[in-house]
Amino acid sequence: MKKIEQKIDEAFKNTFLLPREKAVTNFLVDVLSSKYKFREDDKKIEVISLYYYASSPLSFLFALPNYEYYSPDKTIQIAELHLKEHSLEDYSSTDVQELCKRVLEENNIDYSAYLDEDGHLDYAHYWENQFGLESDFLMSCWRNAKEKTQSKILGFLESSETGAGLYDLNNGFDVPFDVDIDEYLQSHGFMIEKES
Template sequence: MKKIETKIDEAFINTFLLPREKVVTDFLMNVLSSQYQFREDDRKIEVISLYYYAPQPLSFLFALPSYEYYAPDKTTQIAELHLKEHSLEDYSYFDVQELCKTVLDENNIDYSAYLNPENHLDFANYWKNQNGLEIDFIKNCWKNAKENTCSKMIGFLESSDNSSGTFDLDNGFELPFEIEIDEYLKSRGYLINKEI
């Protein structure tokens, strides 16, 4: 079963993620190179929060100064990326389901036991990698954007509903729920002046 998971991973990456890579990376490069005027004053933003839309991580991304450090009422602009505006349609659960069926068919795997009464495939029984692949994709785009801009800005990734924790985009791992961003950065040697 591990082999088929790998094949579905590859198909998902090639079908849904790679076509979005340039647009997402370019958006993040614009964030990192201060193309967005987050505030009216000239305070340098050192820590950014990047949010993805929880139900569909690659349909909508937005970035803003981290409210752990910067006063929310001083934020005048939020950087937003709507992939539909770049001719990239959202993919649905059903699109992913069809992709899974195609890979299973190509590998002569009988998935009839995973069909529900409406004949929809419940791929959660054998493939649960979608969210992890999407998060890894965003982290990789961030890494590429940082390399291209040589920015020193620190970034944290969170879901719009805060259900998936906080990811350190620069080091690629998830912060424990009980640790605040400020405490975490101090433990790594960063001392950033808080406005709030």
């Protein structure tokens, strides 16, 4: 089953991720190069939060100063990316099911045991890589944008719903739930002043 997982991974990347790479990277370049004016004052933003919509990570992204360090009251703009505005339609679990069915059929694999009573494919039995691929994709786009801009801004990837985890975009690390961002950054040698 490992080989079929890899084939689904590749199909998923080629079908859903790669077509979105340019739009996401360009958005992050704009965020890192200060195209968006987050605040009225000239406070230098050193830490950004990039949020994804939990139920569909690549349909909507937004970035803003990290509220661990910057007062939310002083934020005047949020950077938003709606991929539909770039002629990229959202993909649903049905689209992912169809992609999985196609790969299984191309490889002569009988998936009838994974169909529910309505004929829907439950791919969780053999492929659970979707979110990992999406978050790795976002981190890769962030690194590409950082390389293009040479920005020193630090970034964290967060879900629009609490409890989905926190990722260090610069290093690709999963930040443990019991560690706050300030403690985490200090442990990596970053001392960033918090706004009072």
